Amino acid sequence: MKKNEVSILGAGLIGSLLSIYLKKRGMDVHVYEKRADNRAGAYKEEGRSINMALSDRGWRALEKAGLREKVLPLTIPMYGRQVHNEHGATTFIPYGKEGQAIYSISRGRFNQLLMNEAEIEGVNIHFESKIEDVDLRTNELHIRDKEGQQEKVGSEVILGADGAYSSLRTAMLKQVRFNYKQEYISHGYKELSIPPTEKGEFAMDPNALHIWPRGSFMLIALPNPDKSFTCTLFLPFEGERVSFENIRDEHDVEGVFQTYFDDAYQKMPNLVSEYFNNPTASLINIECYPWMINKSLLIGDASHAMVPFYGQGMNSGFEDCLILDNLIEKLGANAWELVFAKFQKSRKPNTDAICRLAMENFEEMKADVADPKFLIRKRIEARLHELYPNDWIPLYTMVTFSTMSYSEAYTIGKLQQNIMDGVMSNPLITQNWDKLDYADIIDRLDKAKAV
Numbered sequence: 211m212k213k214n215e216v217s218i219l220g221a222g223l224i225g226s227l228l229s230i231y232l233k234k235r236g237m238d239v240h241v242y243e244k245r246a247d248n249r250a251g252a253y254k255e256e257g258r259s260i261n262m263a264l265s266d267r268g269w270r271a272l273e274k275a276g277l278r279e280k281v282l283p284l285t286i287p288m289y290g291r292q293v294h295n296e297h298g299a300t301t302f303i304p305y306g307k308e309g310q311a312i313y314s315i316s317r318g319r320f321n322q323l324l325m326n327e328a329e330i331e332g333v334n335i336h337f338e339s340k341i342e343d344v345d346l347r348t349n350e351l352h353i354r355d356k357e358g359q360q361e362k363v364g365s366e367v368i369l370g371a372d373g374a375y376s377s378l379r380t381a382m383l384k385q386v387r388f389n390y391k392q393e394y395i396s397h398g399y400k401e402l403s404i405p406p407t408e409k410g411e412f413a414m415d416p417n418a419l420h421i422w423p424r425g426s427f428m429l430i431a432l433p434n435p436d437k438s439f440t441c442t443l444f445l446p447f448e449g450e451r452v453s454f455e456n457i458r459d460e461h462d463v464e465g466v467f468q469t470y471f472d473d474a475y476q477k478m479p480n481l482v483s484e485y486f487n488n489p490t491a492s493l494i495n496i497e498c499y500p501w502m503i504n505k506s507l508l509i510g511d512a513s514h515a516m517v518p519f520y521g522q523g524m525n526s527g528f529e530d531c532l533i534l535d536n537l538i539e540k541l542g543a544n545a546w547e548l549v550f551a552k553f554q555k556s557r558k559p560n561t562d563a564i565c566r567l568a569m570e571n572f573e574e575m576k577a578d579v580a581d582p583k584f585l586i587r588k589r590i591e592a593r594l595h596e597l598y599p600n601d602w603i604p605l606y607t608m609v610t611f612s613t614m615s616y617s618e619a620y621t622i623g624k625l626q627q628n629i630m631d632g633v634m635s636n637p638l639i640t641q642n643w644d645k646l647d648y649a650d651i652i653d654r655l656d657k658a659k660a661v
């Protein structure tokens with residue numbers, strides 16, 4: 211039987227980047243991907259053209275692989291949220307300090323670039339090779355190829371980067387003392403689009419993430435290099451007046467969009483056909499532990515799939531790759547079990563924290579950003595950060611524009627949240643927010659941290 215040194219399951223974003231890191235360390239790396247090689251054709255996946263927000267943690271991981279400059283031309287910086295109210299008026303809320311941005315990038319194009327780079331490095335990507343089972347006792351992969359033939363391949367090391375429905379994790383689930391938790395949220399999503407204007411320009415400001423928050427549902431839009439926007443509509447599946455269940459025909463779609471998203475509706479000539487042709491997808495949170503059994507390890511969404519509301523699923527998966535590579539650098543390429551043990555122990559509390567934050571941010575995005583007090587709250591936090599840059603770092607900044615561990619960001623974020631809840635309970639806050647005793651707020655935070 212053939213035996214690989216390293217087998218990576220899945221040539222998604224995480225599997226591809228990981229393969230580049232390991233190949234650069236001189237290993238013999240094979241990647242098994244169930245999909246066909248789509249690089250010659252379009253890059254839409256099952257009616258979805260997802261674009262995503264790449265932020266500092268992701269950039270840092272790309273940088274170590276020498277890919278920053280190659281990825282940059284595929285991206286568009288977004289410096290803040292452009293919030294659209296029901297009358298079409300907009301408010302811009304910066305994400306961080308001037309110049310700080312998250313970057314919109316098409317998942318399909320990005321994945322193609324990473325697979326190309328992996329092959330340039332010498333990684334073997336086996337397309338149309340579905341992992342059907344993994345024998346964890348012998349470290350053997352059971353692979354079904356495009357002709358329907360099953361092949362068994364042995365491997366010194368197996369890395370499961372095969373996403374939220376991982377085949378490696380399914381094999382681990384059959385082992386004793388493997389913990390697993392999954393939760394589908396009440397909402398699903400559907401992709402729609404805003405094409406360029408007749409003059410071939412962006413229909414809205416391209417340097418912002420547009421958001422139409424409407425309480426129990428919302429629409430967002432991210433820019434693409436072809437001057438279109440990819441929109442994502444998040445709705446409850448059922449149970450609410452505005453839900454996927456209750457939008458049955460063209461009149462329902464138009465009615466909902468005219469009522470709640472009219473400024474976007476005016477820019478969406480293909481709305482009805484897209485609504486009915488594009489799939490409705492569900493959103494899941496997955497946590498499990500351990501991530502390793504012998505010389506097999508789960509990584510990326512396979513070990514921690516989160517809802518997309520903090521824009522950190524891919525970023526955290528890239529950070530996984532960076533941390534794993536740092537451990538290999540430190541402990542040596544042959545100490546796999548030690549590397550995996552240290553990796554899962556240090557990383558798990560952090561991915562738990564970002565999974566929780568992603569859930570909590572869902573509430574903020576769909577409801578709070580529409581509240582005028584939310585804007586004041588953000589202004590106070592921005593002022594605190596401006597006056598005391600090392601003492602008060604807003605939670606979003608810690609997660610998105612720093613390399614602080616997610617769990618530390620979570621803990622500090624909770625302390626700040628309690629203090630800000632107190633500040634915001636002042637009934638006159640909308641009038642006197644800029645006259646607050648900011649030094650006293652910092653003092654309260656220091657005391658809370660000391661407890």
Ligand SMILES: Cc1cc2nc3c(=O)[nH]c(=O)nc-3n(C[C@H](O)[C@H](O)[C@H](O)COP(=O)(O)OP(=O)(O)OC[C@H]3O[C@@H](n4cnc5c(N)ncnc54)[C@H](O)[C@@H]3O)c2cc1C
Pocket residue numbers: 219220221222223224225242243244245260261262263264339340341342371372373374375376377399442509510511512518520521522523524525526527
């Ligand atoms: C709507 C939405 C918006 C998002 N926005 C953001 C964002 O703005 N920022 C961000 O950081 N993250 C975002 N994410 C999360 C991000 O998409 C994921 O975290 C990321 O794609 C995970 O990458 P992965 O490689 O671990 O898994 P995947 O992307 O799922 O890749 C897994 C790969 O494994 C292959 N595979 C699966 N099973 C098998 C098998 N049995 N055999 C062989 N191959 C297999 C699949 O075909 C696929 O190529 C978003 C997610 C969603 C749903």
